[in-house]
Every structure is written in structure tokens, then in C-alpha cells.
Amino acid sequence: MKPIERDEVQRAIDTFAKRDVFLHLETTNGAYASHHDESFFSAGAYIRNAKVQYEHGKIVGDDPYRVGLKLEIGWVYAEGLNHFEIDEQGRLLLAGLDSTGKLAVALQISLQPFE
């Protein structure tokens, strides 16, 4: 993964629009957050292989970025994104890595289900 290049990510988002795509969306503080700091309220969410179609999607912001996908009857978004890769299978992998490199958020779009 490399730091997000907004235009390249926007073009990738556009190529997946109006098609059936599979999404991976994840936010996490890590399973040890409340172990290291008992006052820390740990929360996160995870969905893998949600099959959706979006009308359009947009990347906004200035490192870190936000990405929103407008569905026919709903929305998907993620914030805190700063790294990306279009992998060998043509999937768009977006991630938000904290200052130590740990993943805090991921939004990934693929034409085929994720393994």
C-alpha cells in the first residue's frame, strides 16, 4: 500500500459504480485497547462481502480522506483513509493506518467476493 493519490482512487471508485460489487468495511481499535487502558471504550464494526451497487462514489478531504458511496436506498462511508492499493486482482483496497502503522479502518471494493 502507498499513500492515497486522490485522483487515482477517484478513478477506481468510478469504475466500480453502477455494477454489483463486494465490499469489505471495517473499523477497529484493536482487541487490546481496553486491556492497555481500562477507561478506553472499544468499538468497531466489520462487514465482509456485502453485495451492493452504488450510483456514485466520492473521495473527499486532504489526508486523511473520506470515501462515501451512494446506494440506491442508502449509504456507505469510511473516514480516516490514508493508504491504498489496486491489487493484482483489480480490487481497490483503502486503509487508514495510525501513526504506528496499525490499521484503524478499511474499505475495499471488488467485483469478485473476497476470500
Add this chain to the structure above:
Amino acid sequence: MEKEKQVLVVFPHPDDEAFGVSGTIASYIESGTPVTYACLTLGEMGRNLGNPPFATRESLPKIRKKELQDAADSLGITDLRMLGLRDKTVEFEDDGELTDRISSLIQELTPSLIITFYPGYSVHPDHEATARAVVRAVEALPVNQQPKLQCVAFSNNCVAELGEPDIIHDITPVQDKKIAAMKAHRSQTEAMLATWAEKLEVEDPELLGWIQKERLWTYQWPEK
């Protein structure tokens, strides 16, 4: 260390074995005791991807699988089972099916000792779910056929509630194998090991003590 016929180690994530019991594993293997390591997931949801990142969410499982095999090699483990569950979902699996997976391993291997996490005192939901499944599988056996059950605990309250660990293995003779196993899990340990380099150089007693003394608690069955 007591002589064992066969040891079965059950943890959910590649690297769970490395920190707490890899010296114990290497010691058993050096003394000729067969050790099977059943690892439930590939740590697919690990947050460490390298810094700068050399992995992605999608490439991480393949990388961690290789790391797990390398760690097993460095400890001399020849029977490594990857059970194919997904990281952070273990507690949501069907309890009965999970117990059956463990029971069939026990039936096949008839271990004299099982090492896993201590249920209630192992912090990560996957650790807890794994530990509960092992306890259920052992509990289902007739008492005279139950293997010993020794557990890793590290929650903040573990010593206050369980007392001091009743088993402490000094693994100094196999310390290099333990460090090699930890290093093998590069994607997860690189940053931490980098902070150790200096301490290892000056033989920092606190760090060496933590590495050399492996602490286990014999599982206490609840009174019926």
C-alpha cells in the same frame, strides 16, 4: 518439566504461541515429546501491516501463514494444524461444532497435556472462545481420560483472581529458538522487537526475565 507423552497446543492466532509458551514447546520437542500446534485462524484481522506497510488486509493471511510455518520450523514443530477459521469470528462460531473440532483432535492425538488460554483471563474474544471450547472438549471426557490442562493468562486481574502461576518454566536453554519464533512473526512483531534490540544487547533483566520465565496456570475446574 514433567515428562509428557504428547502435547497439544491450541491457540487462535499465529504468534499466540510465540510470546507465552514457545520456549515450553521447544523444550518439550528437544526432550523428544511430540507437540501438535492447532492454530484456529490466520490472524486475518491483525492491525499490524508493517510500518511502512508491506501487507494489505488481503495479503496479510498469506504472509501470516508463512510466518506461522517459519515459527513452527524454528521451534521444531512438525505437526502444525491450521483449522481455517477467521480471526475475530471464533466466538460467533457454533459452540458445539467448535467443541467437536477440538474433541476430534484430542481423540486422534490422545495428548497427556493441552496448553491453551485460561478462559476468563485472556483478554481477546478469540482467546476466550478458544479456551472455552478446549475446556468443553476436555470436560466431555471421562475424568480418568482427561489430559492435563495448562493455561496462559494475562488479563490485568489474572494474578489477583487466579493467584500466582503454579507452573513456571525456565526456558533459558532454548531462548534463541523462542526469539527466532517471535521474529518469524515479522508482520506483527517487527516494531516491538526493534525496541528490544538495545535491551537484549545490555541483557536487561526485566526483559530477559519475561522472555525466560514462561508462566502457566493449571486449569481449576469449577466446583460442581
